[in-house]
Amino acid sequence: MAEVTMKVNGKAVTKSVKGNTLMTDFLRDELRLTGTHVGCDTSQCGACNIHVNGSLVKACTMFAAEADGAEVSTIEGQSAADGTLNVIQQAFQDHHGLQCGFCTPGMVMAAASLLKENPKPSEAEVRDYLEGNICRCTGYHNIVKAILAASGQDVSAIAAE
Amino acid sequence: MYSFDMVRPTSVADAVSALGQEEAQALSGGQTLIPTLKQRLASPSVLVSLTGIAEMQGVCREDSGDLAIGGGTTHATVAAEAASIYPALAKLAGGIGDPAVRNRGTIGGSLANNDPSACYPAAALGSGATIVTNTREIAADDYFQGMFTTALEEGEIITSVRFPVPEAAGYAKFEQPASRFALTAVYVAKYADGVRVAVTGASENGVFRWTEAEAALSSNFSPDAVAGLSLSGDDMISDLHGTGAYRAHLVGVMTKRAVAAAG
Ligand SMILES: Cc1cc2nc3c(=O)[nH]c(=O)nc-3n(C[C@H](O)[C@H](O)[C@H](O)COP(=O)(O)OP(=O)(O)OC[C@H]3O[C@@H](n4cnc5c(N)ncnc54)[C@H](O)[C@@H]3O)c2cc1C
Numbered sequence: 322m323a324e325v326t327m328k329v330n331g332k333a334v335t336k337s338v339k340g341n342t343l344m345t346d347f348l349r350d351e352l353r354l355t356g357t358h359v360g361c362d363t364s365q366c367g368a369c370n371i372h373v374n375g376s377l378v379k380a381c382t383m384f385a386a387e388a389d390g391a392e393v394s395t396i397e398g399q400s401a402a403d404g405t406l407n408v409i410q411q412a413f414q415d416h417h418g419l420q421c422g423f424c425t426p427g428m429v430m431a432a433a434s435l436l437k438e439n440p441k442p443s444e445a446e447v448r449d450y451l452e453g454n455i456c457r458c459t460g461y462h463n464i465v466k467a468i469l470a471a472s473g474q475d476v477s478a479i480a481a482e
Numbered sequence: 483m484y485s486f487d488m489v490r491p492t493s494v495a496d497a498v499s500a501l502g503q504e505e506a507q508a509l510s511g512g513q514t515l516i517p518t519l520k521q522r523l524a525s526p527s528v529l530v531s532l533t534g535i536a537e538m539q540g541v542c543r544e545d546s547g548d549l550a551i552g553g554g555t556t557h558a559t560v561a562a563e564a565a566s567i568y569p570a571l572a573k574l575a576g577g578i579g580d581p582a583v584r585n586r587g588t589i590g591g592s593l594a595n596n597d598p599s600a601c602y603p604a605a606a607l608g609s610g611a612t613i614v615t616n617t618r619e620i621a622a623d624d625y626f627q628g629m630f631t632t633a634l635e636e637g638e639i640i641t642s643v644r645f646p647v648p649e650a651a652g653y654a655k656f657e658q659p660a661s662r663f664a665l666t667a668v669y670v671a672k673y674a675d676g677v678r679v680a681v682t683g684a685s686e687n688g689v690f691r692w693t694e695a696e697a698a699l700s701s702n703f704s705p706d707a708v709a710g711l712s713l714s715g716d717d718m719i720s721d722l723h724g725t726g727a728y729r730a731h732l733v734g735v736m737t738k739r740a741v742a743a744a745g
Pocket residue numbers: 363364365507508509510511512513514515516532553554577578579580583586587588589590591592594595597599600601602634638639640641661662663664
């Protein structure tokens with residue numbers, strides 16, 4: 322066991338963890354932040370995407386001990402304290418970017434990191450960036466549309482395919 | 483996963499001594515090792531994380547003109563910071579996996595692992611790079627020794643990789659659509675003393691140089707120069723994604739595309 326200290330969604334936490342505790346297990350089981358989903362547990366689906374020191378990572382493929390000293394943000398930190406959705410979350414709702422919602426936390430975290438790097442992405446750039454995110458419901462079109470809308474681009478001409 | 487302890491040294495010297503413990507193993511980005519641990523295909527007693535070692539981070543141009551990349555540098559950092567010095571290499575790094583994989587996976591981890599379908603081995607062999615470890619320097623031609631096999635000794639750490647910067651270079655990757663690894667990919671680099679061509683994803687023996695194509699391209703650096711050349715599919719990987727003959731054909735196609743991309 323080793324002690325780790327990190328900031329999660331702006332709040333400092335200190336806990337003892339085992340060497341082999343994955344970041345997903347730390348967030349979900351220790352901190353009870355169950356919005357970070359585990360879809361595949363094999364780095365394929367992106368449902369577990371979080372930000373560590375501002376960069377997108379798959380929490381199922383990182384150990385909690387490696388996040389010692391880091392700033393971590395998860396889906397729980399995306400909306401305002403009163404529950405108001407951020408612009409990306411709101412766009413997913415407005416454009417039907419989710420059905421069952423299982424992939425959505427990872428999609429929103431990926432979208433946030435894309436828009437930080439590239440505030441006005443093209444449709445192709447959005448699709449390319451989502452290479453590591455799998456959705457079994459939507460067929461992706463409305464996810465892409467929601468992200469384009471969240472970037473402030475006009476999506477009225479994009480048909481609901 | 484089996485249980486293990488984790489240490490996070492901040493210098494190469496401390497990492498080397500930590501790796502001297504019984505059953506110790508290096509952990510870099512974990513994008514290959516963590517899935518391996520989950521499958522219980524490795525059972526280290528201690529993982530020595532290399533990500534906190536400042537001297538193994540970053541991209542810089544040396545006085546010699548070579549590009550040096552720290553062994554712990556992520557694919558995302560290479561994609562961003564090598565772009566102005568060695569664009570073909572930066573583009574290769576930016577095409578590995580997906581953004582989250584690129585934010586964790588490192589050049590040292592990729593070269594140490596030497597997956598037969600990985601991208602960096604093609605760039606290192608195709609550029610005639612030098613693999614620098616805590617004890618020595620290894621020429622790429624001596625480093626790759628068959629799939630998942632390298633010249634590294636137990637506990638040896640790749641601290642940096644040095645790339646001579648070519649006059650022109652290109653990488654053409656035919657992606658395996660699910661994993662984004664190379665089904666077959668070719669790296670071509672043109673230097674004053676000749677052209678090097680390295681092929682990944684194709685051979686049962688891992689990355690290799692296609693010497694006939696090197697000779698042809700050294701006298702005429704254009705896609706047409708390799709038009710008449712072909713390789714046998716007999717020693718190539720055959721799996722559900724493609725037969726050996728299919729991969730052998732792809733080598734020719736990807737070589738032409740890599741030369742076209744190099745311009
Ligand atoms: C979804 C997905 C898609 C991917 N797509 C691609 C792709 O398209 N192309 C591609 O090339 N790769 C791809 N990869 C692999 C990725 O590039 C890995 O990051 C890389 O192969 C391993 O690097 P790492 O830093 O994660 O190493 P780790 O997983 O931490 O380590 C791998 C091995 O190398 C050893 N090691 C690590 N660092 C060093 C060092 N400095 N010195 C000595 N030994 C060391 C470790 O002990 C371990 O045995 C993909 C991975 C995933 C999960």
